[in-house]
Amino acid sequence: MSVPAIAGRLGEALMSDSPLPPDAPTAATPPHTPLRAAFAVDDRQVQAHLDHVVRQTVEQTLNALLDAEADALCGGKRYERSPDRVDTRAGTYDRTLHTTAGEVTLKVPRLRSLPFETQIIERYRRRQSSVEEALVEMYLAGVSTRRVEDITEALWGTRVSASTVSELNQKVYERIDAWRGRPIAGEYPYLFVDGIWLKRTWGGEVRNVAVLVAVGVSAAGHRDILAVQEGSKEDGESWLTFFRHVKERGLRGVRMVTSDKCLGIVEAAAAVFPDATWQRCVVHFERNILSTVPREKMAEVATMVKAIYASEDRPAAEAKAEQVAAKLDAMRLSSAAKVLRAGVGETLCYFAFPQGHWRRIRTNNLLERLMKEIRRRTRVVGAFPDGHSAVMLAAARLRHVAGTDWGERAYLDMKLLSEQDGKTKTAGEGNGPLVAPASNGSVGAVV
Incomplete structure (x- = not known):
């Protein structure tokens, strides 16, 4: 039967109350190609x-x-x-x-x-509030301004300019400032600090601006971004102002400060948190050692250094460090041996805390991941007009991360620390003072 004939009989059936003829196409019968084209x-x-x-x-x-x-x-x-x-x-x-x-x-x-x-x-409003919130959230979540323009045109048929996005962000900056200055409640036994350099324009020149970040692990074991501040430089004065800022907002109960060996950070931490121990980041220390080693021997030396931190306690780690240093001398790597002997004591403070915490408190990897997020977000900007804009965007990205399950998941089991404190109290022991690098090149001097 031809297609016109089928179409004619279907039309007659639809106009009448009679059922379709037996040979008419039904829903269960795959339609022929010409009929499919007719109803495309x-x-x-x-x-x-x-x-x-x-x-x-x-x-x-x-x-x-x-x-x-x-x-x-x-x-x-x-x-x-x-x-x-x-x-x-x-x-x-x-x-x-x-x-x-x-x-x-x-x-x-x-x-x-x-x-x-x-x-x-509202008077003078041109966009629905939900649209504005979506624009801001896209920008703060890491979408570049140019990409926001493309997305708005695709979703809503209108293109939002870069200046409009900037105006909307100014409203959010007030909330970000309130978040940065919020009171800090509760104790944070572990404090991780680090800084990141961003670019800003100054008098027609591009200069660096330091953004200082602090993340704490609370007594409940959760991570919390405690501070994001601008520092003129990563020097002692900037870090001293930074630590005083978080302490004035209520930070207390700090037992360990983990960071790399940044200029002035140890002295500043000792001045503001005198009862805390300073832990030098193990990963940064390993990089310092490997920077003095020829490329062909890096893998072997890295394995030797990692064996130090696989020890069961601090005395065993110190003994292993001396063995590794002697072996480095035998390999004619005296520079690496010198760096190891001078700084290994600063990286072994984590042994005074529960073994279940060692892997996460002996490095600054917690903050390194956040710094990568800041770098990824700020890369599309290039140079900021001023330091405040750089801090605002970095804080906005960190605030966005903190609002995810990043801050809701338990990072450490703090019952282990409570149990250790109970045993230490029974034995009459206490935490040691902050360990700072000595000027004579020894393991460390007591502050």
């Missing part, structure tokens, strides 16, 4: 039509609400005579509004004497 559907046209219908419905609903609000202000409907009427209409004016359904045109009523202050749409 353009998905793009259907989607465009649906978008238009949704947008038109939103537009009609909002205009109806505006009319109802104008009637309530006037005390009567349009052209209605009423003793309660207090004003009359004076036409309308068009306004565009960007909603999640797309751009709609509103007919905003004018009144002859009373100002029309609508409660539905």
Whole structure:
């Protein structure tokens, strides 16, 4: 049977109440190729039509609400005579509004004497608040300004300029400042600190600006970003101001400060947290040693150094370190042996804490991952106009990370520390003072 004949019989069946003939195609019968082409559907046209219908419905609903609000202000409907009427209409004016359904045109009523202050749409607002929040969240989550423009055009049919995104971000900066200056409650036995260098323009020149970050592990075992501050340099004065800032906000109970051997950080930490122990990051220390080793011997030396931190306690680690240093001397790597002997004592403070915590408190890897997030987000910016903008964007990214399950997951089992404290109290022992590097090149001097 030909296609026109089939189409004719289907039309007759649809016009009548009689069932389809036995040889007519049904839903269970795969249609022939010509028939499929005859009933082809353009998905793009259907989607465009649906978008238009949704947008038109939103537009009609909002205009109806505006009319109802104008009637309530006037005390009567349009052209209605009423003793309660207090004003009359004076036409309308068009306004565009960007909603999640797309751009709609509103007919905003004018009144002859009373100002029309609508409660539905704020004066001078052009976008729905949910759209603005989406723009800001995209920007803070790591989407570049140019990419935000492309996304808004694809989603809502209108392109939001870079200046508009910047204006929206200024509103968020107030919340970020409040988050950065929030009071710190509870104790944080472990404190991790580090800094990152970003670029800023100054008098037509590109200069560096330091962003200092502190992350603490609370008594409940959760990670928390405690501070994000600008430092003119990563020097002692900047770190001293930074540590005083977090202490003034309520930081207490610090038992260990983990960082790399940055200039001035040990002295600043000792001045503000005199009862805490300083732990030099093991990973950074290993890199310092390997920087003095020829490339062909790096793998062998790295294995030797890692064996030190696989020891069961501090005396065993110290003995192993001396064995490794002697072997380095025998390999004619005296520079590596000298670096190892001078600094290994600064990396073994973690042995005074529970063994279940060793792997995570002896390095600054916790902060290194966050610094990579900051670097990834700020790379698309290049040079910032000032240091405040650099700190704001870094803090915004860290605030976004802190709002995920990153801060909700338990990082350490702090029951181990409580149990150790109970045993130490029974034995009459206490924590040691902060260990700082000695000027004479020895393992360390007591501050």
